[in-house]
Amino acid sequence: MLEIKNLTKYYGDRLAVDDLSLHIEPGKICGFIGRNGAGKTTTLKSVCGILQFDEGEILIGGKSIKDDPIGCKKRMAYIPDNPDLYDFMTGIKYLNFIADVYSVSTAERATKIERYAKEFEISDDLNQLISTYSHGMKQKLAIISALIHTPDLLIMDEPFVGLDPLAAHRTKEIMREICDRGGAIFFSTHVLDVAQKLCDEIAIIKDGRLVVFGSTEEVSGNKSLEGVFLELEGEV
Amino acid sequence: MIKNLVKVRIRSVLHTMNFADKNGNKRKTPMKGLMLLLVAYVAVMLAVMSTLIFLPLCRPFVDAGYGWFYFAFAGIMSFVICFIGSIFSTQAQLFEAKDNELLLSMPISPSAILVSRMVFLVLMNYVYEAFIMIPAFAVYCATTPESVTAGTVIMFLICFAALPMLTLSFSGLFGWILSLITSKMRRKNLFITISSFVLLGLYFSVYFRIEGYMEELINNGSEFANAVKNAIFPAFYFGRAISGGAFADAVLFAVICIVPFIVLCILISVFFAKIVSNSGEFKKNTDAPLRFKKSSPKTAILKKELARFLSSPQYIMNAALGAIFTVVFAVIIAINKNSVVMALSTVFSGMGDQVPELLCTTLCLFMSFCFISCPSISLEAKTLWLIKGIPLSSRDILISKALMHMVIAVPLSFVSSCICIFAVDMSPIQMAILILAPISVAVFEGFFGVVVNLLFPKFDWTSETVVIKQSAATVITMFSTLGIVGIPSLLYTELLSDTISASVYFSVFTVVFILLSAGLYRYLCTKGAARFEALQS
Secondary structure, three states, X not given: XXXXXXXXXXXXXXXXXXXXXXXXXXXXXXXXXXXXXXXXXXXXXXXXXXXXXXXXXXXXXXXXXOOOHHHHHHHEEEEOOOXXXXXXXXXXXXXXXXXXXXXXXXXXXXXXXXXXXXXXXXHHHOOOEHHHOOHHHHHHHHHHHHHXXXXXXXXXXXXXXXXXXXXXXXXXHHHHHHHHOOOEEEEEOOOHHHHHHHOOEEEEEXXXXXXXXXXXXXXXXXXXXXXXXHHHOOOO | OHHHHHHHHHHHHHHHOOOEOOOOOEOOOXXXXXXXHHHHHHHHXXXXXXXXXXXXXXXXXXXXXXXXXXXXXXXXXXXXXXXXXXXXXXXXXXXXXXXXXXXXXXXXXXXXXXXXXXXXXXXXHHHXXXXXXXXXXXXXXXXXXXXXXXXXXXXXXXXXXXXXHHHHXXXXXXXXXXXXXXXXOOOHHHHHHHHHHHXXXXXXXXXXXXXXXXXXXXXXHHHHHHHHHHHOHHHHHHHHHHHHOOHHHHHHHHHHHHHHHHXXXXXXHHHHHHHHXXXXXXXXXXXXXOOOOOOOHHHHHHHHHHHHHHOOHHHHHHHOHHHHHHHHHHHHHHHOHHHHHHHHHHHOHHHOOOHXXXXXXXXXXXXXXXXXXXXXXXXXXXXXXXXXXXXXXXXXXXXXXXXXXXXXXXXXXHHHHHHHHHHOOOOXXXXXXXXXXXXXXXXXXXXXXXXXXXXXXXXXXXXXXXXXXXXXXXXXXXXXXXXXXXXXXXXXXXXHOOOOOHHHHHHHHHHHHHHHHHHHHHHHHHHHHHHHHHOOO
C-alpha cells in the first residue's frame, strides 16, 4: 500500500530525512516512533504530497506521489498533529467541503458524517463555527473528515493528542476497521504502550535515518517497546 | 520587557511588509528599495492631498484673526482620520491579537502587554497624524511666515505629541465596547461589515463634499470658530496653543489628551485578562438539521475561497473597496451626472467631453484598487497543509483564488457599467468598451494578485488585518495595477488623444489586459503551480 524508497529531504543545509525506505502492506498498522525533530512529521508530510522531497520515491498503491499526486491523494487521508482547520466554516460545512473535493456522494457523506459524529459525540456541534471548537473537537473533526472518503491509506501524526479517552478508544477501533477491510495506516506517536498494543509494525527513526523497521514482535522481542526505544537512543 | 514586546510587534509588522526576512534581519534584495519607493509614493500623495486642503484656508483665517481655528480644524481633521484609521486596528491589536493568550500565559503582566500594544498604536497614530498636521503646519509656515516663532514650533511639537493619546482613548474605548458587543454575537462579522460601511459612508460623504464645506468654512469662519470654541474646547486649546505659541494652552491640551488615555490604559489593564479570555460563547444551534449538499471539487474550492472572503469584514472592507466604489460611482453618475463629469473632465482633460470614455477610465481606475485575490495564499497560513493535501492540482487551487476575485469583481463591474450606460447616451461600441474594459482589469487583477502573493507569501502573521492591509503582496499589487491602468490612461489623455480615437485606445487597452491575463493564467498553470507546491508555512 505504501512504499517509501530512499526518501531524502533537506531543509536548507540541514538533512531532515536521510535515505529512508520502508514498505507497509495492506491490512497493517505501522507505528512511527522517534524523538522530537527526528524527521517523523517531515516523512509523513512527504508521503501525503504536502512537502516536496529531494531524493527518493514514494508509492501509494503502486502510484508515485510525484507523478500522480492527485491519484495518490484520492486514496489516502492525512491527520496532522495540530488540526488547524478552516475556522471560518462550521463543522458541517467543512465536512461537506472535504466530501466535495473527494467527490463523495450525498447519501454516502450523510451516512458517514452522521455515524462518526455520533460516535465522537460532536453531532450537536457541527452547526457551530470551527473557531469555537476546542483542540479535541477539532481533532475529532479532522478524524471524521479523514474518514469520509473511505481512504485506503491513513497517515496520522500524533492522532491521540487532545482526544478524550473514549474518542481515543474509538479512533483505535476505527484504525483496526480500516486495516480489516484491506487499508493501511502509518502513524506517528510518542505513546509507546499504545504503539506496542495497536501496531502490526514499528518503524523507529533517529536523526532522519530509519534505524529499526519490522513487525512489533520482531522489534520488541520479549522487552517493552519503551525499553527498545530507550536502548536505541542510548539512554539505557 | 515592554521594550522587547514593542520590538516584537514592530518586527512583526515590518516582517509582514517584507522589510525583514524570517529571522527579523533587514532584507538585502532590491525589493526593499521597491517597497520603500512605494511607501514614499503613498506618503507624498497623501501629503500633497492634505496640503491642497489647507492652502486655501490658512491665509484667510490668519488675516481674520482666527489663526487658532486653522489649527483647531487641522486637529479635528487629524483626530477623525486617526480614529477612522485605527478603530479596527485598535480592536484587533488590543483585544483580538492571536498571541494574547500566549503572552498572558507567560510571566508578563497584563499592563506590560497592554502598554506594548498601546505604544505600537500610538506610533501608528503618529503616522496618520503626520499626514495631516505636518502639511498643515508647513502651509502655515509658508503662507504666514510672520506668524511663526520658536514658540509656535515648540507648541506644535507638544500638541502633535499629545493628540494621538486622545484619539486612542476614544478608539480604545470604542474598540472595547465593540469587542464586548461582538463577543456575544452570532453574526459578528455581519455587524462589523455593516458598521464599517457606515463609517466609510460617513467618511466619503464628508470627503465628497469637502469643497462645499471648505467654502462654507471660509465664508462663515467666525461662526464655526465660535461653535468649536464652545463645543469642542480641546480643539480650541490645541489651535490657540500652536497659533499663539501659548505654553499654558499646550499644557492644558496635553493634560486633556493624556489623562483619559492613562485612565483607559489602567481600566483595560485591570480587565485585560477577562476581556481576552472572554470566549464569546453563545447558545448552541443544535436544533438546526445538518445539511448535506454536493458540489464538484472545483466548485467546492471556489465556495471555500468565497466563504473565507465573506467571513472577514477586514478582508471585504479593504480588498473589495475598489469594486464597491465602482458601484457607488455609477450610482452617483446616475443621480448627479453633470457635476461628476465636469470634475472628471478637468482631471482627464485630453478626453474633453467624451463622457463614456471618461467613465470607462474611472471605472478601470477604481477596479485597480480591488485586490481580493492578493492575500489569499498568505491567509492559508496554518491551513496550508489542508489545501495542499486535498486531491486537487495546484493549478486548480491557484485558479480558484483568482476566480474568487473575479466572481466578486466582475459582476460589480458589469452592474456599474450597466448603470452608467443607462445614465449616459452612448454608441454600441462605447457600450461594449464600457463593459469590457473594466472587466478586463478585474480579470487581470484577479490573476495578478495571486501571482504577486505567490512571489511574496507571508504565513507567520499574528493578525489577518495586517496581512490584508499592509503585506508586501498587497502594496505591490495595488500600486502596480494602479500604475498599469493609470499610466496608459494618463499618457493617452495627455499625449495621444489627438491622434488616436478613444474607441481604438480602449479596444487596444482591453486586448492588452486580456493578453496579460492570459499570460498570468499560463504562469499560474506552470511555474506558479510549481512554486505553490514548494511553499511551506
